Amino acid sequence: MRVLAVALLAAAVLAAEAAAELPEFREAPAFRNGAGCAGAPTIHIAMTLDATYLRGSLAGVLSVLRHAACPESIAFHFVASSASPARRLAALRRALAAAFPTLPATVHRFDARLVRGKISTSVRRALDQPLNYARIYLADLLPRSVSRVLYLDSDLLVVDDVARLWATDLGPDAALAAPEYCHANFTSYFTDAFWSHPEYSSIFTNRGRAPCYFNTGVMVIDLDRWRAGGYTVKLEYWMEVQKQEARIYELGSLPPFLLVFAGEVKAVEHRWNQHGLGGDNVAGQCRELHPGPVSLLHWSGKGKPWLRLDAGRPCPLDALWAPYDLLRRRGARDDLLAAVA
Numbered sequence: 001m002r003v004l005a006v007a008l009l010a011a012a013v014l015a016a017e018a019a020a021e022l023p024e025f026r027e028a029p030a031f032r033n034g035a036g037c038a039g040a041p042t043i044h045i046a047m048t049l050d051a052t053y054l055r056g057s058l059a060g061v062l063s064v065l066r067h068a069a070c071p072e073s074i075a076f077h078f079v080a081s082s083a084s085p086a087r088r089l090a091a092l093r094r095a096l097a098a099a100f101p102t103l104p105a106t107v108h109r110f111d112a113r114l115v116r117g118k119i120s121t122s123v124r125r126a127l128d129q130p131l132n133y134a135r136i137y138l139a140d141l142l143p144r145s146v147s148r149v150l151y152l153d154s155d156l157l158v159v160d161d162v163a164r165l166w167a168t169d170l171g172p173d174a175a176l177a178a179p180e181y182c183h184a185n186f187t188s189y190f191t192d193a194f195w196s197h198p199e200y201s202s203i204f205t206n207r208g209r210a211p212c213y214f215n216t217g218v219m220v221i222d223l224d225r226w227r228a229g230g231y232t233v234k235l236e237y238w239m240e241v242q243k244q245e246a247r248i249y250e251l252g253s254l255p256p257f258l259l260v261f262a263g264e265v266k267a268v269e270h271r272w273n274q275h276g277l278g279g280d281n282v283a284g285q286c287r288e289l290h291p292g293p294v295s296l297l298h299w300s301g302k303g304k305p306w307l308r309l310d311a312g313r314p315c316p317l318d319a320l321w322a323p324y325d326l327l328r329r330r331g332a333r334d335d336l337l338a339a340v341a
Contacts, residue, residue: 127252207263
């Protein structure tokens with residue numbers, strides 16, 4: 001019996017070690033501040049950190065640094081789930097340090113229990129993960145000394161100086177800035193049960209202007225105003241309505257943001273979120289860029305460029321993501337990164 005117990009324990013340890021293993025990543029080039037960076041403000045960027053999207057996160061970080069005039073003035077805040085085993089978190093930290101050994105970065109633990117009882121199933125399982133909701137809690141996770149943060153999803157590339165987005169003027173009262181898409185059918189983001197309920201649907205009647213769709217993968221957030229306005233509690237309220245009272249939406253963490261902020265968002269140029277490149281949330285078909293200039297490419301939707309490239313079935317735009325991929329392949333040369341250095 002003792003032998004069996006020891007064998008089971010050994011098997012459990014091996015399983016834990018296997019779970020903690022991650023792909024190897026190459027070290028990115030070192031990016032230095034250019035002329036004129038003396039006195040440049042610190043740009044705070046928040047992203048999630050997990051095994052599933054690690055490859056995308058590292059590519060996103062590389063793209064930010066590659067195109068920044070003052071890359072050494074950027075501080076990254078990575079949010080990892082508290083539900084991740086200690087070995088997995090340690091592996092994530094090692095992968096991050098291997099790719100960016102001098103990067104000013106902090107890893108914050110997000111307590112997944114905050115949302116486990118508030119999440120309802122959506123159109124895609126990936127949208128139901130607790131870490132997808134961590135952006136709601138940035139004002140609590142980040143130090144009070146951080147008054148503004150740029151939140152970026154882990155499936156995008158920045159191809160412009162992020163300081164231009166960081167400098168967005170939020171005006172006298174806005175807590176959030178993002179590109180808006182007022183041509184989208186706003187009503188489609190909520191169910192008939194929502195629109196037929198007079199109390200729910202009236203939430204949009206006293207907004208500063210007509211509500212428009214915006215994508216929560218790219219947001220400039222004034223954390224001081226967020227805290228003062230109690231926006232975390234307001235977002236949680238709608239999650240609880242969805243979970244306990246009526247199914248009022250189908251799409252993960254996005255609809256609560258629309259319910260709280262739509263019509264009161266400070267609009268940003270569309271160039272800063274060329275989203276939808278991952279296709280829809282079911283098939284993930286190939287899509288083209290929206291008309292206009294491009295500062296940020298966002299593979300929102302089911303299709304992720306690294307998965308399609310690995311499968312040998314990439315979409316045309318996935319070729320733009322490939323040069324930022326830090327995955328170490330057997331036999332590949334590290335100097336392939338020269339393409340983005």
